Amino acid sequence: MNSMTSTAVLLLFAALSFPMPSKACTTAPFVETWANSGTVDWFDDAGGCSLNASVNTSRPSAATVHFRRKSPQQPLRLSFVVNPHLNSLTGFQSATLATGVASKVPVAGPYKAALFQVLLLGGGGVPRIGISAACHVAAAPNGECTSVAPVAFADFPLRITAEVHMGAGSAGQVQIWLGDDVSGSPTLSLDDLDNERWMGIDRVSLGLSDVSETLFEMIGSQPFTFSDISISDTQLFSNGFENDVVGSITANAGDISSIPLIVSGTTCGGSGELPVIAFGSTRLGIQAAIHTLTVPIGNQRWVQLSSQLEYSLGLFACPQGSGPSGPCIQALPSPGTVVLSPGSYQIVVSSMQQQCGPYQLQVGGTLGRAQ
Secondary structure, X not given: OOOOOHXXXXXXXXXXXXXXXXXXXXXXXXXXXXXXXXXXXXXXXXOEEEEEEEEOOOOOOEEEEEEEEOOOOOOEEEEEEEEOOOOOOOOOOEEEEEEEEEOOOOOOOOOXXXXXXXXXXOXXXXXXXXXXXXXXXXXXXXXXXXXXXXXXXXXXXXXXXEEEEOOOHHHOEEEEEEXXXXXXXXXXXXXXXXOHHHOOEEXXXXXXXXXXXXXXXXXXXXXXXXXXXXXXXXXXXXXXXXXXXXXXXXXXXXXXXXXXXXXXXXXXXXXXXXOOOEOOOOOOOOOXXXXXXXXXXXXXXXXXXXXXXXXXXXXXXXXXXXXXXXXXXXXXXXXXXXXXXXXXXXXXXXXXXXXXXXXXXXXXXXXXXXX
């Protein structure tokens, strides 16, 4: 991989009017870890501090580091070098490398909580880098705009630089440069996103998540390596991680720790104090049922949500002690499943469509050594 001189890097960032980037391992903007059935490991190498991220199962597992931004509506520039240690990919193999979570999901929609995601995708026998971004355009009624570019396996380790601007109409923009040269036009660009209604990027995460089942079957627990990480933010959220909340999410439904278990309930009349998205923080203020669940040491649990409603309910698993901005993981829409390693959780059932209704949870898992 070709390297730029430090002088060129400084000139580039100055020209773009961004704050000086801070290295993730020296000033530690990535101060928190979310590893659900996964492992993250910082290590020193010749270029500074790098990150290995690996998972023990396919989605919704996660092995990420993240931080909360002090100024969500400011432009964001994230740059890193990724090495997936792969020499083949198929069209059904994919993983998420980086995510920026919205400060607020618009009540009037679209109900998209991730402002941007950087993806590794298979297709046509070559790897592809993709970008997904929240948008408010007629062509994307689900609120998701995407763009993809092919690369070669020989390009890895590959530098990926993402730049995100918030704004109404054409001011909303996400751009991606692939490779060390970021002086020219971006490789990928999503324009006219009209993303102002999401109120900025509240949290940024980096690592390995949303690994497809077919990719996990191929790589197992083999890590992806992230190095030479820089971010335009110079300050963290002023009150520290999640200290703006009062207490924890309050459970309003029963404990579901016993297995096997099937329980029915309704989100109608439930709490509006809840997180709604994996790896980030946002508040919808809609009704939800919140259960407690404890996974003993040496055990594993899975929780599956099902509903006969025409709209999709969502299933979220949040670490015990999380507030409304908690770092939760999200299952796929009903029917959806989360797989949990040992720990104490709040299991949140809610809809992202401002509606409520009945649901059923099925809980299973392994019985190991309980302590």
